[in-house]
Amino acid sequence: MKQTIKALIENAALAAYEKGALPSDTFPPVTVEEPKVESQGDYATNIAMVMAKAQKMAPRKIAEAIVAEIPVEGLVERLEIAGPGFINLFLKKSTWLTAISRVEAGGEAYGASQLGAGKKVQVEFVSANPTGPLHVGHGRGAAVGDSTARILNFAGFEVDKEYYINDSGRQIRTLGLSLFLRYKALCGQTVEFPGDCYQGDYIIEMAREVQADKGESLLAMEQDEAVQICARIAADEILSGIKNDLEAFGVPFDNWFSEQSLYDEGRVMETIDELKAKGTVFEKEGALWFKATDYDDEKDRVVVRSNGQTTYFASDIAYHMNKFERGYQRLIDVWGADHHGYIPRINASIEATGHNPEDFDVILVQLVNLLRGGEPVAMSTRSGEFVTLKDVVDEVGADAARFIFLSRHYDSPLDFDLDLAKKKSNDNPVFYVQYVHARITSILEKAKTERNLTVSAVPTELLSEPEEITLMKAMLRFPDVVDTAARLLEPHRISYYLMDLASAFHSYYNKHKVLTEDTHLSAARLRLVASVRQVIKTGLALLGVSAPEKM
């Protein structure tokens, strides 16, 4: 709707220019917004004010020239010029009524758009090292990444979701060592368990399985070989646990991409050779450095250490190059905020390898503080004291967890209170929104069984209560909200919108009965609430939250 209004205004401005009422045809970007106060119209635009400089005219004069060109027959009831030069538009009731037919026509696609124009996007998220189970922080990243992908897909992008598995390098070796030492201990040998090994109980459990499976055969091998075997066993098992946990959380991935495969296929060395050929690396103190400072990073970065090993950064350069080579036109990485210092060097490497950093976005998700009844719950992977994502999903459910993760801008730290997440009240908005869906479903059933009424194309003119208009306006806003959420990569906008729409519905429900003695009115209201249910369902789907018919 906002787009429609915007086009209306811009066309009017152009018409005014063509008729000579405006001296210049340079039109700055126009914003159309919905004023908070009813007296300021349904939509308002600041076009006259932002144009004042270029036109060398008083804003109110410009506004008059534009208003004269806006057709009043169509959507618009009347226009006002207010304050310093706002143009306020008041729409006809018939315009609001179109909300219902629009939702019905769109169905599950109502709110979808062609913003992305089929552009291929990859969203990479979670990508936790397979050295332990996912914790709550990963859950937030998973929710944000998954929902962002759903929103972009809905907005016309072609989206793939990918998990990058860090299955090479030192932490995997440490994992293998941890498992081997636990195993050794179980076999009755005295071992010293180093502090930098993974302490969690899950390692001991795996050691038991290894013992049951292989007996004491690993003790007979060279330790290096045994550790390698343990590393593979542990990484595979942990990864399959991660996959299960994510599935239970409603987060499927299109690709699971192995870091090790970049080495196996020689991609990392190729990348380093390419950087060499471009002269963007140099040797210093026995190591090979990437000249990140040539691309606005604050220092140069090592890609090959003096001991000959490549760094994580080296494979990351290769990985991002590979993403572009696979045809993605836009890359979105979801990272924990503690990795923010990493952005400039990835940007630098993307530029150095001949791609555009503009096509690369990072969503930095702030950390999660897990609470129980207001008290912090300690978490640390190394010490093994943490609450896993699985624990949380088991305790509060995937829907509640996801909604909480998505009810906050990813930019701000999140307090996740386990006790609060379980409350079935307004403390916990997921139920508030889902309740709308269940309530409307129940009304539709009742209408059918008791009144033999189903949703049909009856006239909607009977709908004229203020609460009804509010609902229709809210539904017309949905496509705008999706658009904004997609452009800004901000799923929380969907959550807030849904709470708004839910609130409008609950108010309406409490004040007016859908099923009245008047059959025509009832039928019209049935159409209205069925549309509301559709929008709620679609919105929840964008968050990856279910829309239950009963609660």
Add this chain to the structure above:
RNA sequence: GCGCCCGUAGCUCAGCUGGAUAGAGCGCCGGACUUCGAAUCCGUAGGUCGCAGGUUCGAAUCCUGCCGGGCGCACCA
């Protein structure tokens, strides 16, 4: 020391990339179920948008400097 993010109602947070009188939930207080689901609704109170300057028709939003909090600054991942 340098860099990134954040300071909005008692609490938890929105504020559509500069708009008009800054919003919501929780909590407090007071109301609404013989009627489609009370996991709901209605109402009251609550603010110098961290502080100080600047930019302009107009600032919670942009710039600068402070104050306060979080997180980073490896030949770790």
